[in-house]
Structures are given as structure tokens and as C-alpha cells.
Amino acid sequence: MGKRVLKRFLSALGTSFFVIIFNFFLFRILPGDLTTVIARSNTSPEVKQRLIEASGLDKPLMTQFGIYIKQLLHGDLGSAFYMYDNSSSVLEVIVGRIPNTVILLLTAEIIAIIIGMIIGTICAHKRATPLDTGLLSGSLVLYSMPTFWFAMLLIFIFCVNLRLFPTGGIYTAGTAYHGWMLIKDYLKHMALPSLCMGFAMVGCYAVTMRSTMIGILTEDYIQTARAKGFSTRYILLKHAIPNAMLPMATIIAMNIAFILGGAIQLETLFSWKGLGQLMYLALDKRDFPMLQGCFLISTLAVILANFIMDILYGFIDPRVKE
Amino acid sequence: MAEKMLEVKDLRVSFEVKKGLAETLMGKKETIKAVDGVSFEIGRGEILSLVGESGSGKTTTGKAILRLAPVTGGSIKFEGEEISGKSQKELHEFRKKAQMIYQDPYQALNPRQYIIDIVGEPLDVNDLCKTTEERLERIKKALENAGLVPPEDYLYRYPYELSGGQRQRVAIAGSLIMNPEFIVADEPVSMLDASIRTGIIKLMLEQRDKMGVAYLFITHDLSLAWLISDRIAIMYLGKIMEMGTADEIINHAEHPYAKALINIMPIPGKMIDSGRDILEGETPNAAVDIKGCKFCARCPVRQAICETEEPELREISPGHLCACHFVK
Ligand SMILES: Nc1ncnc2c1ncn2[C@@H]1O[C@H](COP(=O)(O)OP(=O)(O)O)[C@@H](O)[C@H]1O
Ligand code: SF4
Numbered sequence: 001m002g003k004r005v006l007k008r009f010l011s012a013l014g015t016s017f018f019v020i021i022f023n024f025f026l027f028r029i030l031p032g033d034l035t036t037v038i039a040r041s042n043t044s045p046e047v048k049q050r051l052i053e054a055s056g057l058d059k060p061l062m063t064q065f066g067i068y069i070k071q072l073l074h075g076d077l078g079s080a081f082y083m084y085d086n087s088s089s090v091l092e093v094i095v096g097r098i099p100n101t102v103i104l105l106l107t108a109e110i111i112a113i114i115i116g117m118i119i120g121t122i123c124a125h126k127r128a129t130p131l132d133t134g135l136l137s138g139s140l141v142l143y144s145m146p147t148f149w150f151a152m153l154l155i156f157i158f159c160v161n162l163r164l165f166p167t168g169g170i171y172t173a174g175t176a177y178h179g180w181m182l183i184k185d186y187l188k189h190m191a192l193p194s195l196c197m198g199f200a201m202v203g204c205y206a207v208t209m210r211s212t213m214i215g216i217l218t219e220d221y222i223q224t225a226r227a228k229g230f231s232t233r234y235i236l237l238k239h240a241i242p243n244a245m246l247p248m249a250t251i252i253a254m255n256i257a258f259i260l261g262g263a264i265q266l267e268t269l270f271s272w273k274g275l276g277q278l279m280y281l282a283l284d285k286r287d288f289p290m291l292q293g294c295f296l297i298s299t300l301a302v303i304l305a306n307f308i309m310d311i312l313y314g315f316i317d318p319r320v321k322e
Numbered sequence: 323m324a325e326k327m328l329e330v331k332d333l334r335v336s337f338e339v340k341k342g343l344a345e346t347l348m349g350k351k352e353t354i355k356a357v358d359g360v361s362f363e364i365g366r367g368e369i370l371s372l373v374g375e376s377g378s379g380k381t382t383t384g385k386a387i388l389r390l391a392p393v394t395g396g397s398i399k400f401e402g403e404e405i406s407g408k409s410q411k412e413l414h415e416f417r418k419k420a421q422m423i424y425q426d427p428y429q430a431l432n433p434r435q436y437i438i439d440i441v442g443e444p445l446d447v448n449d450l451c452k453t454t455e456e457r458l459e460r461i462k463k464a465l466e467n468a469g470l471v472p473p474e475d476y477l478y479r480y481p482y483e484l485s486g487g488q489r490q491r492v493a494i495a496g497s498l499i500m501n502p503e504f505i506v507a508d509e510p511v512s513m514l515d516a517s518i519r520t521g522i523i524k525l526m527l528e529q530r531d532k533m534g535v536a537y538l539f540i541t542h543d544l545s546l547a548w549l550i551s552d553r554i555a556i557m558y559l560g561k562i563m564e565m566g567t568a569d570e571i572i573n574h575a576e577h578p579y580a581k582a583l584i585n586i587m588p589i590p591g592k593m594i595d596s597g598r599d600i601l602e603g604e605t606p607n608a609a610v611d612i613k614g615c616k617f618c619a620r621c622p623v624r625q626a627i628c629e630t631e632e633p634e635l636r637e638i639s640p641g642h643l644c645a646c647h648f649v650k
């Protein structure tokens with residue numbers, strides 16, 4: 001087990017290193033790099049010069065890379081061109097926004113996994129019945145619907161028409177709640193975006209769960225359990241579902257990058273002050289230091305999440321432990 | 323024959339299979355008659371071997387008797403009680419008495435369970451043990467009975483840590499702990515190394531001798547069937563072609579298919595030479611409806627009547643049944 005963890009850790013470290021290098025060159029070598037953006041902006045030549053110097057863009061590429069690495073080692077992601085959340089320190093802004101995104105995505109992910117697993121299990125168990133077809137196509141329609149469209153539909157129904165939820169933001173403006181009231185207000189703002197994101201992903205998990213379970217349900221050990229007279233409920237919960245966890249974990253890990261991408265749309269639509277919305281703002285303003293920071297942090301987050309999933313595999317499947 | 327335990331009459335299992343997209347859209351479905359009117363009896367402590375080529379419906383017959391495959395028609399009586407129409411709940415008592423052992427020991431055990439839990443599961447689910455000591459004792463006893471000694475070595479291991487033979491013994495221990503009276507053994511040794519087979523077969527015979535367990539022993543190996551069973555039934559395309567005591571079938575088979583199988587049976591000291599007839603062709607697709615004798619297409623002695631009329635399974639001498647127009 002220890003050996004496996006170490007191996008995975010080294011591999012995650014290697015990937016991170018590659019990402020760090022890639023992240024640097026991506027923003028300098030691609031067309032539309034920093035210098036052109038600065039050159040195109042409407043400020044005076046002096047300000048432009050100052051911006052270029054402050055970003056170190058006048059120095060040779062390798063020197064810039066050295067500075068970038070050195071700053072990173074000091075935990076410094078540089079300064080943004082603009083102010084966000086009353087700060088222009090890239091790291092400070094990002095760190096301040098991480099909790100909002102993590103809470104939102106985690107809730108959405110948990111909703112999607114639980115509902116997806118339930119639907120997939122029911123479909124596999126009631127395979128080829130109208131219930132199976134109905135549930136499966138329902139969740140697939142949601143899955144293939146563009147997220148922004150689904151989100152606007154929800155906003156229209158629940159916020160505009162029914163007035164059940166606020167249309168966006170993380171707190172009700174102009175209030176000074178604290179304690180329980182603050183949490184309630186926060187949850188009320190989070191409900192719609194997390195449900196929207198969760199339901200949009202149900203299809204993916206439902207399909208995976210269904211096909212995995214159909215395979216498992218024909219296995220001999222399931223038949224053996226049936227022959228021993230165990231109830232269907234017991235067989236599903238004790239034998240079938242636990243064995244479906246490994247393929248599910250793989251899909252969950254693969255989905256992490258995907259949902260981070262989805263967060264950009266969703267947080268922007270719901271004005272949810274998270275990393276996704278920050279990325280959108282930075283992109284809109286061509287704020288390259290901020291974008292570079294966001295890219296780096298979110299890619300590292302994906303690597304970290306995959307590393308954690310890899311370790312979890314060992315607990316899910318005894319055969320992986322070696 | 324000993325006291326009747328299992329009585330199968332005219333058992334039928336058919337599967338509806340959807341074909342390609344075009345056929346599905348046109349509502350065409352193919353029906354596979356995997357088991358097409360099978361009747362036999364098994365007495366207490368008796369071993370009946372079901373022998374036939376792959377695809378002849380042996381596994382489906384075994385599963386249907388245990389209600390693990392959908393029964394389309396016919397009757398299954400166990401200890402005088404009809405099994406085929408019962409709900410899963412009503413089957414509870416039957417489930418404790420009848421078990422199945424599978425061909426592939428790699429698939430028959432849940433890969434996530436420790437051996438102790440696999441074997442002890444029936445005790446846990448049915449709440450049969452009052453104390454953990456009692457549970458442990460019974461599990462150890464079952465492992466010992468299945469030839470896994472010392473049992474302590476196996477309790478906390480996962481199936482993947484064991485060899486094929488050991489896994490098959492675990493599967494057997496898991497069914498023996500329920501004290502079954504009847505076991506369907508579906509080619510239980512065909513995937514094991516020859517060196518381990520004898521041990522597993524001996525173990526099963528021991529259970530018959532000690533506990534009076536009856537077996538429906540499914541195999542494609544006629545010589546193994548001869549070695550261990552009281553009676554043999556030869557199956558072809560969902561039907562029994564010939565049935566009788568093991569010696570009678572091996573020495574006095576009358577059905578052309580049974581004869582062909584016996585002809586290719588390896589016998590120590592005898593070479594397969596030109597003196598033997600080798601069966602030509604392959605088993606036809608079970609989805610194709612055959613009007614006359616199922617063996618017609620491959621039979622060396624077929625006549626016109628064989629293609630239009632299906633022969634009945636008739637008794638040709640006491641206890642010896644055969645389904646061929648030309649065997650009197
Ligand atoms: N679940 C199923 N669905 C469709 N066809 C099946 C199913 N199970 C078995 N069959 C078909 O029934 C026939 C008999 O299969 P089986 O009982 O496994 O034969 P055997 O055990 O003698 O090799 C085969 O043609 C097989 O393809
Ligand atoms: S009935 Fe005809 S085809 Fe069938 S086994 Fe007898 S001779 Fe052959």
C-alpha cells in the first residue's frame with residue numbers, strides 16, 4: 001500500500017511540474033500574449049511601459065521563467081492587472097474564492113452521484129421495462145442539454161416565476177446576517193446552482209452505473225447469492241453496488257476536470273463568487289496574471305483530486321492494494 | 323432408484339433475443355428454445371449426470387430447476403412440492419435445500435468479501451448463530467469439510483489470493499454450510515487443472531456418502547460422468563436423447579448421438595482410430611426451429627420420417643429411455 005501511494009505521489013508530482021512549465025509558456029507563446037494585449041489597450045505609452053516592466057515582459061524568456069519558478073516556490077502568483085474582491089494579489093483572490101467553489105461543486109457532485117447511482121441501479125434491476133427507458137432517457141436529456149440553457153430555465157421557473165430562490169450571488173445584498181441566518185441565506189443562494197449542476201451530471205453517472213450493474217447482476221456470485229435465498233434488496237446493497245464502485249470511482253475522477261469547466265458557466269450565470277466566475281471575469285478583461293493563476297490552481301486541483309481517487313481505489317477494491 | 327427427491331416434467335425455457343436494429347424496429351424477435359421439454363427424476367443421494375455438447379442447454383436446465391433462469395413451461399417438483407410457480411418469498415425453504423456450484427470459480431465468489439464472510443453469509447442473513455464463537459466454529463467446520471485445512475489460514479483472505487481449486491472449495495464450503503440436500507454442479511471441474519479435479523470430485527462424492535446430498539452433475543465429459551454418476555442423461559439441443567444407468571448408457575447406448583459421443587470418449591489404452599465414427603458438423607443454432615428429430619441434420623442413419631416427425635423419449639428396456647424412431 002505504502003509503495004503504491006509513493007508511486008502515485010511521484011507521478012502526481014511529475015504531472016504538476018509539467019503543468020507548471022506548460023502554464024508559463026502557454027501564456028507567452030500563444031498568439032494574443034501579454035505584450036499584444038497591453039499594446040492594444042487604451043492607456044498611455046508610459047502606463048503600458050510600466051505594465052510591461054512590472055510583469056517582467058521586457059526580460060528574455062528564460063529569465064522570465066526563472067522568476068516565475070522562483071515566485072512560485074515562494075507561493076507568489078504575482079499581481080493581477082485589476083482588483084477583485086478588494087485585492088489584486090492573485091493568490092489572495094483565488095484562495096478567498098476556493099471555499100465557495102468547493103462547496104458548490106462538492107454538493108453538486110454528491111447530488112449527481114447519489115441520484116445517478118440510484119437511477120442506474122433501478123434501471124439495471126428493472127432492465128428493459130418502461131421504467132428503465134423513462135428514467136434513462138430523462139437523465140440523458142438533462143445531461144445533453146447545454147448547462148447554461150438548463151440554468152436559465154431553472155432561473156426562469158424558480159426565481160422569476162415562483163420566486164422561491166434568489167437569482168444569483170452568494171448573500172442577499174444589504175443584509176448583515178450572521179450565525180445560523182447567514183448559513184441559511186448562503187444555502188438558499190446555493191440551492192439552485194448546485195441542483196442545476198448536479199442534475200445536469202446525473203445522466204453520466206446513471207448510464208455508467210446502469211451498464212456496470214447489468215454486468216454485475218449476471219455474475220455467478222450474484223446468482224449464487226440468489227440461490228442461497230438472499231433478498232433482492234440485500235443482494236443489491238451488499239454485493240452488487242459495492243462492486244460497482246470501482247468503475248464509478250473512475251468516472252467520478254474523470255469528471256472532476258469536466259465539472260470545473262462547467263463551473264465557469266454556472267458560477268457566471270448565478271453570479272456565484274467562485275473560481276469559475278473569477279476565470280470568466282479575468283478572461284473578459286484579458287487579465288493574464290489572474291488567468292494564469294486560475295489555470296494553475298484548477299489544474300493542480302484536478303491532479304490532487306485524481307491522486308486522492310487513486311488512493312481511494314485501494315480501499316474500494318482489495319485487488320488494487322497489491 | 324431411491325426415494326424421489328426431484329421430479330422435472332416437460333421443463334421448457336426459452337429466451338427472447340432481440341436481433342439487430344432493423345429487426346427490432348420491425349418488431350421481430352428471435353426465440354431460443356434453450357430447454358425444450360426435458361423430464362427426469364433424481365432420488366435422494368443420487369447423482370444424475372447431464373451430458374452434452376456446449377450450447378445443448380445443460381446450464382439453463384440446472385438454473386431453471388433452481389429458479390435462476392425463467393421457466394417458460396413444465397413442472398419442477400422438489401420433495402413433492404411444485405417449485406415452478408412460486409414467488410421468491412415462497413421459495414425461501416427450497417433455497418436452503420438446493421444449491422448451485424458453478425464452472426468458473428473466479429466468478430462465483432464476490433471479489434470484495436473475505437472468505438470468512440463468503441462462507442458465513444447464509445448464517446448471518448438467516449440469523450442462525452447466536453454468538454460470534456458459534457459462527458466462527460461453523461465456518462471453520464465448513465472450510466474443513468471442504469478440504470481447506472487449517473481453516474484459520476483461509477478466513478481472512480480474499481478470493482483473488484487463492485488458486486482456482488481453493489476457490490472452488492470455498493464455493494463448495496459456502497453451499498455446504500446450508501446443509502443442502504440437492505446441488506446442481508455445473509461443470510465444477512472443467513476449468514481446473516487435471517491434478518486438482520480428483521480432489522474436488524472426491525469431496526463432492528464424500529458429501530453424497532456422508533450427508534446424502536443428491537447431485538445434478540453437468541458435464542461435457544462422458545468418461546467423468548460414467549465414473550461418478552448413477553445415471554446419465556444425454557442432452558442435445560434442449561432435449562434429452564437418451565437416459566439410463568451409467569453402465570447401461572456407456573455399454574449399450576442405442577441413440578445415434580449417444581453412440582457417437584461414446585465413440586469419441588477417450589478410453590485408457592485405446593487409440594482414436596479409423597474404427598471409430600467421428601461425429602461430423604456442429605450443433606445447429608438453438609434459435610432455428612427444427613420440426614423433426616433435433617439430431618436429424620447430423621445423424622448418419624436418418625430417414626425421411628426423421629425430418630418431419632419428432633421421436634418420443636420412450637422406455638426401451640426398464641429404466642433405459644431413448645428418443646429415436648429406429649430404436650425399439
Ligand atoms: N440468458 C440468455 N439469453 C439468451 N440466450 C441464452 C441465455 N442463456 C443461454 N442462452 C442460450 O441457450 C442455449 C443453451 O445454453 P446453455 O444452457 O448455456 O448450454 P450449455 O450449458 O449446455 O452449454 C444456447 O444457445 C445459449 O446461447
Ligand atoms: S430419429 Fe432419425 S435422425 Fe433422429 S436419431 Fe433417430 S435416426 Fe437419427
Ligand SMILES: [Mg+2]
Pocket residue numbers: 380381382508
Ligand atoms: Mg454450460
